[in-house]
Amino acid sequence: MTVTDTPQAATFRRQVLSPVKLRLFLMRKLPMAWLAGLRLTQLTPEQAVVTIRFKFLTQNPFRSIYFACLAMAAEFASGIQAMMHVQAGSPVSMLVTKMEADFTKKAVGRIAFTSTDGPLIAQAIAESRATGEGRTVVCTSTGLDEAGDVVAVFRITWSFRAKR
Template sequence: MPEPTVSTDTPQAAAFRRQVLSPAKLRLFMLRKLPMAWLAGLRLRELTPEAATVTIRYKYLTQNPFRSIYFACLAMAAELASGLQAMMHVQAGAPASMLVTSLTADFTKKATGLVAFTCPDGAAIARAVAESRATGEGRTVVCTSTGVDEAGAVVAVFRVTWSFRAKAT
C-alpha cells in the first residue's frame, strides 16, 4: 500500500492556529473545555505544524508543599503541548478521534518560576492521523514534551502516547 501523503499545514490547521494563538480565544476555549488548565494559567507560547510550546508558572494554584510546581500541573502543560498539535491535525481533514493512552515522566530538577514545555512531534502526529484516515486503522504516536525552566535547565520530560483513529463516515 502506498504511503499516505502528509501535509503538515493545511488551511484548516492555519485557521485552528489563528484561533488558539489569540490569548483571549484560547482562554475562552480552556474555560469551556479545559477548566483546570485555565485555572492553572497555562499559556500557549508557540504553535506551528511541527512544534508547540506551552508555559506554566509557579504560583499559589500550581504549588505543592515543597515550594515547586505540582507534578499534575506540569503534566497538564506537557500534555497540552502535544494535544494542541494533535487537535490541529485532527481538525484538518476527515473526522478522527484522539485519546491519550499512556503518560510517563522523568523529573530532573525542582520546577519553580516559569517552565516551558516544547513538543516537536507535529510531523509524526500528522503522519499518524493521515495513516489512520488512509487505512481506517488506529495509529499511536509517542510525543515527547520537554520542560525547561527560565535558566534553561530541563526540569521534566514527559512522554505522552496519543491514539488516533479515523471515524467511519
Template sequence: MTTSVDTPQAAAFRRQVLNPMKLRLFMVRKLPMAWLAGLRLTQLTPVHATVTVRFKHLTQNPFRSIYFACLAMAAELASGMQAMMHVQGGSPVSMLVVKLEGDFMKKAVGLITFTCPDGPAIAQAVAESRATGEGRTIACTSTGVDEAGDVVAVFRLTWSFRAKR
C-alpha cells in the first residue's frame, strides 16, 4: 500500500469542509439527513477522518441510545469524506458504497466519535482506477467510541471507485 500524497486539490477540499459554515451548507444541500442528525466532521487528513454524532432527540431510538442508522451515517461520512478528498483533481472518478457491515458492542449514548484510518488505501484505489480505467473496491473500517473511550460500534464499508471516461 502506498502512503497518501497530499495534493493541492485535497488541501483545498479540506479547507472547505473543515470550515463549519461551509460544511453545514454542503450538508444541507447534499446530505440533509446528516445535517439533521447533527453529524460533525472534526478531523480530515490524507490518512484519517473523524466524524461525531451526539445522542439527542433526532438521533434516538426507543431504547434510549443512538439509532443504528445515525451511527452508520457517521461511519460512512468518515470514510466518504476521505474518498471525496482523494478524488479531487485529476480525471473524474465515481464512488459508491457497495457493502456495509456493522458490529455493535454497547449502547451508544452521549457523543460518539467515528474514525476511519484508511486514507492511503482509498488514495491507492482511486489512483489505480484512474491508471487502469477499471473499477477498484476497498474495504474501509470506521470505529465508533464513546466519551469514555469504549468501542460502541465498528462498521466496514466497501467503496467502489471507477474512473469516468
C-alpha cells in the first residue's frame, strides 16, 4: 500500500525533524526520552529511524544500554509515525497494548531503530476513522548497531480508535 503524503503530515514531519523543535517536544511531552537522548534521524510516510547512544544515563550494570531505553527508542520509531498519520484528519486515540522483544546482541555505541510500518499504521487509522471502531497494528522496530548487526527486534501492538 502506498501512503499519500498530506500537507498536515509534511508540516508535522518538518517540525519533528528540526533538532531544536524535537528536543522541545520531548522535554514537554516525553521527558525521559529527552533525558535518554533519543534522536529522530529519518521520518517519511513509510518509515522512521530513531537513534539512542550508550551513555551514563542509558547504561545498565553490564556496560550496555538498558533494555527499557532500547524499548523507548523502538516504541518512539513506530509512535512518531502514528502521530504523523493522525495529523491528517479527525482526532484518533492511540495506545500501546502489547510489546514483545528479542535481544540478540549487547547494545553498545549508537543503536538505530527502524520501523517500516507507516502504510499499515495509515491504513488502520483510515479504517478506524471510516468505521468508528478500533483497529490494531503490530509494528516491528529493528535495532542495528554501528556495524549493522541486529541488536534487538521489538514488536509493538498499537491500538487506534477514532474519537467521536
